Amino acid sequence: MYDVFSLPPIRFPDGFLWGSATAGHQIEGDNVHAQAWRNEQQTDFFKDDPKHLIRAPSGKACDHYRLYREDVELIAALGHQAYRFSIEWSRIEPEEGQWNLEAVAHYVDLLVRLTAKGIRAFVTLHHFTHPLWFDRLGGFSKADNRRFFERYLAFLLPKISAYVSGWNVINEFNQWGGLTMGPEIASLKFNMLRVHGLGYHLIKLHSTAPVSSAHAFVHWFPRRFHDTLDRRMTELADFITNEFFFHALRTGELVYPGVDAEFDPDVKGALDFWSVNYYTRHMIDARRADLDGPRLHHKKLQMIPMRFYLDEMYPEGLIANLERLGDLPVTITENGCCCDDDRFRIVYLALHLSALREAIDRGVDVRGYFYWSLMDNYEWISFIPRFGLVAVDFQTFQRTPKPSASLYREIIRENGFSGETVRRYLDVLPTLSPKP
Numbered sequence: 001m002y003d004v005f006s007l008p009p010i011r012f013p014d015g016f017l018w019g020s021a022t023a024g025h026q027i028e029g030d031n032v033h034a035q036a037w038r039n040e041q042q043t044d045f046f047k048d049d050p051k052h053l054i055r056a057p058s059g060k061a062c063d064h065y066r067l068y069r070e071d072v073e074l075i076a077a078l079g080h081q082a083y084r085f086s087i088e089w090s091r092i093e094p095e096e097g098q099w100n101l102e103a104v105a106h107y108v109d110l111l112v113r114l115t116a117k118g119i120r121a122f123v124t125l126h127h128f129t130h131p132l133w134f135d136r137l138g139g140f141s142k143a144d145n146r147r148f149f150e151r152y153l154a155f156l157l158p159k160i161s162a163y164v165s166g167w168n169v170i171n172e173f174n175q176w177g178g179l180t181m182g183p184e185i186a187s188l189k190f191n192m193l194r195v196h197g198l199g200y201h202l203i204k205l206h207s208t209a210p211v212s213s214a215h216a217f218v219h220w221f222p223r224r225f226h227d228t229l230d231r232r233m234t235e236l237a238d239f240i241t242n243e244f245f246f247h248a249l250r251t252g253e254l255v256y257p258g259v260d261a262e263f264d265p266d267v268k269g270a271l272d273f274w275s276v277n278y279y280t281r282h283m284i285d286a287r288r289a290d291l292d293g294p295r296l297h298h299k300k301l302q303m304i305p306m307r308f309y310l311d312e313m314y315p316e317g318l319i320a321n322l323e324r325l326g327d328l329p330v331t332i333t334e335n336g337c338c339c340d341d342d343r344f345r346i347v348y349l350a351l352h353l354s355a356l357r358e359a360i361d362r363g364v365d366v367r368g369y370f371y372w373s374l375m376d377n378y379e380w381i382s383f384i385p386r387f388g389l390v391a392v393d394f395q396t397f398q399r400t401p402k403p404s405a406s407l408y409r410e411i412i413r414e415n416g417f418s419g420e421t422v423r424r425y426l427d428v429l430p431t432l433s434p435k436p
């Protein structure tokens, strides 16, 4: 385990923005018009987990749609200066072309309350979910469907823009299609860049706040460091999930293996800051069909009682990744740890913030940090992974801040911390479980 108690005092630049992040479907509850809700009702959803031990539908999630006023109070009490959340398209436009004004009023009220508390709102316009009707029409896999997103944004943006301090058009748009290749995947990836470009230029008509799309910045790593094939495949994985996007956004050139390159002027320069979601590294094992290999066992932490992702702390990856993004300001829009034992979260937070400081020292213009997540929530298939600074009782929906939330509040207040700060929140380091 890293020696977090010996960390030297760290301060962040003046004006550094501290916050937390969530996403609509993961916290709101009863998101019944979303494609994700429909998927969770299918028997297929439970096929790997017939006893429903891990998988569960989102149901009421954190009941945040009802409890949002209290949650704004909570965010303020925890000292957060900014809050990133997503607006559910499927609530605003539950049926094609039908606008739900109650839902619009809800999000405007959320924004007004955040603003009144001095909390800067970062809005994500698409965080993995969209209306079922849009999905049935083929969603973003059909280029022509961009017009639906365009119409939605043209309706929504004038109503909310005055309250928004930062924008994400799409969450993790570089994840779509994963590590696979071929013309269909390439056209999906091209389309996601164009959806982003479309959103960027539409937002510019209404808002002066900076615009980006959150990039899932995975640090790919060869499983066998001196193995040529593992290394080559690692470079390829990095190209198709990271560099392809950076290059396209910098130059407008869409260059993907195996298909003709294209140029799109609407993609070129279509971002004001790099929005980075960083969690851990992934091993590339070229000898496996799905490429993604097991992680290093000696650093594997049993943070939750199941095999899941984010089971390795690799803060160094944050430094290496951010050094590639020196040409624009950077905001960390997600970074966090899922664990039942909150002490891991404290260690994770301290180590990643110290890595972030190192990236700043190396010249990266990092402007803000959003911890994922404000509260325990629905992690897409399951309630088991706990990422929250705040615990949620999924029966009563009561919120209880964890010690990590108090540490984070102190870090925000001081705009920094030291090993001594960490020691006040952590009597003893959590232990690593034996090799599984």
Ligand code: FCB
Residues within 6 Å of the ligand: 023, 026, 171, 172, 216, 277, 334, 372, 379, 380, 387
């Ligand atoms: C990210 C997602 C976010 C959450 C975290 C753990 O990839 O953007 O919704 O699921 O992972």
